[in-house]
Amino acid sequence: MTINSYLTQLANEAILKDSEKLSIERSLIAIQTRLSTYFSGDIKKQFVFGSYSRGTILPRAMDLLSDVDYMIVFSDTQYQPQTYLNKLRSFAEYHYSRSEITQSNPTMVLTMNHIRFELVPAIESYLGGLQIPGKANNYQNWMQTDPTGFNQVLYSTNQSNQSLIKPLIRLVKYWNARNNYPFESFDLEQRIVQHKFSLIGLFGNPQLKNYFFSFMEGLEVGYLASQWKQDALNKAKKIIKEAKELDRDGYPATAEETIAQFLPRISGYTS
Template identity: 45%
Template structure:
């Protein structure tokens, strides 16, 4: 086994397969029906978005916190975010009384037996189509910020195509490392970081020498940096990742591929 074949194996295992996908699909259909029954004309739209739409969602066997993002767009727009979060909490209490429900700013988390839903309250934006207002982290979720949830999907499709169809596999393997290490990064932030690292500007010539998933993995890990306010435990996780990748490269350079794979398995533990 080589470094690249092991990474590819992990990326392939990190795909949500048919049975799990069908369970999620049924749950989304039920959620949609219950939202319509409960809120009726008080909503202008509601839809699935995020990693479950981008083929970068992790199966539960590799990430117990894997979730489906679901945006609920309210018609009236006169209130602060907490008002709409309270409405979603009441909806969840009534329609999913046997499930675990909690508020985790800026969402309501609805935990079913096979999946978590993150219910995101939203308002339509006045600026452009397909743009919405969601609770703003910078205001401690007391105000709104504009977002285009489908934009990242478009960017990912383009980036993946221009990078040998290896960006989605890279996202999945890095998200597995993130889950194993108790989430040094928010899942969405990781996807954004990877997209920015391999962004393809359509208006200028760019050349990426990467040909294999292994190459993309090395380049991304090399580019990870700490923020000044990162906690010590996060710095330690990132530092250990970088150190192990350095060891892998040294083994590879000496022709000791099997030793390199052994170190890689410490980063990405084999699944039972």
């Protein structure tokens, strides 16, 4: 097996199983129905956003913090964010008392056996669009957001790159999860979309391995980042350099084994 075939197989395995999707969809239907009943007309709309809606979410087996983002837009706009978070906590405690319920600003996290759901309160702004709790002043004020705007950007970028961007995102997020999350998940997705992959197509066959190597080699954490984050990234770059040299020197099997040890398959898990 070559490096490219291994990474392609791993990226395919990083897709939710049909059984996982079914379980999530059932939970989403239940959440939607219970929210509508519990708040009885106080909700203007509710919808899924984030990595689940983009098809870049990882299975729980590959990312213990994998979650589904769910936005709840309230009709009443007069309160500060914490009031709506408290309302969502009351809802969760009423309907999901056996599940773990925690506040992780700016969301209320509902942890079930199969997946985590992040319930995000929102209101419509006077200027149009949506607002969610903002980081300023410890999430006590609102900030403008476009929860689905990135979806189209990702779709277009994926289409113009031989549909290799989504598999790349899953690989990089898997590396991130295995290394204690030196980067925020959404930040990685944004960086990948903004990365310049055009030279790959000009100077060789656009393969997933080349996309993975190009992005990881160009990835930076910044000078002010914690030492452990710098160490995690430097280690990744060192292993990638070693694998590329082995492959170039005519040892494809050893090169593939090096990458397989770096990003191992999950035992017993296939999508």
